[in-house]
Amino acid sequence: DQQVKQNSPSLSVQEGRISILNCDYTNSMFDYFLWYKKYPAEGPTFLISISSIKDKNEDGRFTVFLNKSAKHLSLHIVPSQPGDSAVYFCAAKLGGADGLTFGKGTHLIIQP
Amino acid sequence: EPEVTQTPSHQVTQMGQEVILRCVPISNHLYFYWYRQILGQKVEFLVSFYNNEISEKSEIFDDQFSVERPDGSNFTLKIRSTKLEDSAMYFCASLGQGESYEQYFGPGTRLTVT
Numbered sequence: 001d002q003q004v005k006q007n008s009p010s011l012s013v014q015e016g017r018i019s020i021l022n023c024d025y026t027n028s029m030f031d032y033f034l035w036y037k038k039y040p041a042e043g044p045t046f047l048i049s050i051s052s053i054k055d056k057n058e059d060g061r062f063t064v065f066l067n068k069s070a071k072h073l074s075l076h077i078v079p080s081q082p083g084d085s086a087v088y089f090c091a092a093k094l095g096g097a098d099g100l101t102f103g104k105g106t107h108l109i110i111q112p
Numbered sequence: 113e114p115e116v117t118q119t120p121s122h123q124v125t126q127m128g129q130e131v132i133l134r135c136v137p138i139s140n141h142l143y144f145y146w147y148r149q150i151l152g153q154k155v156e157f158l159v160s161f162y163n164n165e166i167s168e169k170s171e172i173f174d175d176q177f178s179v180e181r182p183d184g185s186n187f188t189l190k191i192r193s194t195k196l197e198d199s200a201m202y203f204c205a206s207l208g209q210g211e212s213y214e215q216y217f218g219p220g221t222r223l224t225v226t
Contacts, residue, residue, distance in 0.1 A: 032213050043116070043203050043217035044155065089155065097143040097207055099157030099168055100215060 003027045004092050006103035014111050019077040021106050023090030026071065030092040034100065035064060035075045038087045047088075048075070077108075085110045114138045116218035118204050124224045125194055133189045133221045135204030143207040144187045145215060146179065148172070148200040155203065161187065194225045 013019045031052045036044035050057040063076045091100040146158040159169045205215040
């Protein structure tokens, strides 16, 4: 039962270019979406989030876009830097302070 | 910057033994969570805890699992009789009160059941 899907297990991007990570979801009741970054042997680190009533949220180099009709969100990182190399998880929640449903993650590799 | 801490970082135990994983959430947070990640798989929600009781739990969180907030700072996950398939990274997370819903995660405890 994959309610949150990240269909690209890995993505390789040149330093300085834009990284676009994609996420699809099936449950239209999700009301809040989050992106986490994870390095090996560490816990997920919160990056950026978006409420279902918005279609865009921006924080520095990171922008999240939400397309509710397509049940799709994306994370844009521009410009990509070597330190961005990590696994990125998309997560969603249903309401209140509910537990998060995670995707399987996308391993982003930034090449010099 | 305040952070969630977890101990131990690595726990090895024999099948059938009880383990307790410990977490210290961020001090002014009110909601607490446990997640696990089996090697190569996604992070899975186990349980959430608020106002000294379980507020939500997943299908994974069966009678072998329990959670407790024994004092004002610690939040624990107990597995009564460990199985081989309990081997995973266990992450604690906490959430403050307010409009944002960003849960903050600890570094995890790697549980190895032999």
